[in-house]
Amino acid sequence: MQIFKVGGAVRDRLLGLPVTDIDWVVVGATAEEMLAKGYRPVGADFPVFLHPQTGEEYALARTERKSGRGYGGFIFHASPEVTLEEDLIRRDLTINAMAEDDQQNLTDPYHGQRDLEARILRHVSPAFAEDPLRVLRVARFAARYAGLGFTVAPETLELMRQLSESGELEALTAERSWKEISRALMEDQPQVFIQVLRDCGALKVLMPEVDALFGVPQPEAHHPEIDTGLHTLSVLEQSALHKQPLTVRWACLLHDLGKGLTPEEAWPRHIAHEHTGLKLIKAVNERFKAPKDCQELALLVGQYHTHGHRALELKASTLLELLQSFDVYRRPQRFEEFIVACEMDARGRKGLEQRSYPQADYLRGAADVARGVAVQPLLEKGFKGPELGEALKRERLKALKAYKENA
Known part of the structure; x- marks a missing residue:
């Protein structure tokens, strides 16, 4: 032995x-x-x-x-x-x-040490092509070691392309796929994972909704990088640079899916992409059986990220609706993750990576103000049931109006 x-x-x-x-x-x-x-x-x-x-x-x-x-x-x-x-x-x-x-x-x-020194990810044998999960694994290793200068060998990428075209990727279970995807998103350069999947044709099989974003233009004034797919990669990169959790990274990957549905004649504008994208985000969530917290945040960020960017302009009533949508009173962490996802979106734009994002502290302050409205005085006034809920909403709205005036 x-x-x-x-x-x-x-x-x-x-x-x-x-x-x-x-x-x-x-x-x-x-x-x-x-x-x-x-x-x-x-x-x-x-x-x-x-x-x-x-x-x-x-x-x-x-x-x-x-x-x-x-x-x-x-x-x-x-x-x-x-x-x-x-x-x-x-x-x-x-x-x-x-x-x-x-x-x-x-x-x-099989000369692994030589490939380590050459910074190459190369398959061991033709049997590599027998296991579709290896497409995801190689892309994950590319994300992990990109900072050390590793790249995928051209002949390995070709095998990955053949696997992507063979129909084998569809045979992967949601659980196995999610395990690789979630691990890859938590690597130092998760955007490399998505790029490698795209390079070998696997992205359009696994996540056609994300693949469809490449080549779709956005207004240059807000998006100097123009291409929606490149923007998505940049947002993902920012989320890793700022050490965000998996929930935020998943939301960053899916936040703009609605832009892939915009008719070409409407480009580069994407009116109501927040709403049209929800069905796509839901489909991707369900395809990989993403954990509930990842699913919920991705949908909320998809729907409300433009609210986050316009936070300083929102009416107090819209601000209150936003806070209610996130249930900031019982789930403060989820709203915090929304705020940082919006900030990553704002920074994931060419040349704007270091921009300040005053909306973040403004939204945190608004949440604190709404949470600070006491229930006890309303109970003492005899409010109860649905009436109590309405009275509480009125008090919170009043507090947010004062906050907005003084901000």
């Missing part, structure tokens, strides 16, 4: 990056031997075991063969005869197909 550290742990150590997850491969062992040593089995499809002390994953060396469509369409074969090289060749990228023993001696049959 031989044990090797494999994959990301080896890659990141060689890059000088912190190593977080460690995966191990066991060569020359049977499942029975692993059980006898106290390892706990966890793999349903193939033999993976948890170490009795550390809880880290140890997988028996295995080969795989395509047996159907999608990510799950594989037959795995694990036995003591499977070599380390045979196990490594089934991996996605050369930089993930290296192993080292306990003395840090490197096994690198």
Whole structure:
């Protein structure tokens, strides 16, 4: 029995990056031997075991063969005869197909170290094209390592293009897709993830609503970058630069989908795109079964982001409606995420990345004023039920009018 550290742990150590997850491969062992040593089995499809002390994953060396469509369409074969090289060749990228023993001696049959030095993301073998999930994984790695100068090898991008055209991407489950998408959006340069998907034709299969934004012009006065797709990438980039959470990044990606529905004769204006985009945002949300908080914020940002930009001009009654829509009294965090999403939208414009956004503090102040209206005096006046709600709304409106006058 031989044990090797494999994959990301080896890659990141060689890059000088912190190593977080460690995966191990066991060569020359049977499942029975692993059980006898106290390892706990966890793999349903193939033999993976948890170490009795550390809880880290140890997988028996295995080969795989395509047996159907999608990510799950594989037959795995694990036995003591499977070599380390045979196990490594089934991996996605050369930089993930290296192993080292306990003395840090490197096994690198597919030249992963060379590709690390050349900053290239390259597939290990033609079997790469058998797993559609790898399209998303490579795009995610491109987003993660873009800051180090990594790019996707042209021949790998071509394989990704073939996969995108094959219909295999449609076989991916919503859960598997969302796992990759959500992880990619939390990388340092999530806009690279979207760009790579577009470069290989996967974006128009997975998110045609986002792909449709490229080539759609906007008024140059507000959008010096003009192209709506490029603006979306810039907004996503800003959300990462400002360390925003997943909810905000997802909303930033989807906020302008309605502009993809504007008739060409109306370009570059996009009247009511906030409302026309809602059905598209809902469709994307449902396609990937995004978490509820991501879904809700994306819809709210899509509908109200122009309200955010015009916050200083809004009538007090419109401001109150906006606050009510977000339920700022019980869910203050959601309104805060809306505000920062609007700010990312404002900054995601060519040459305007450092612009100030006074609307943010104005909206926060308005929310504080509305929340500060006390209920107790109204109760003491005998208001209750629907009448109490109306009285509370009147008091909040009065407070917002005063706030607007003094702002």
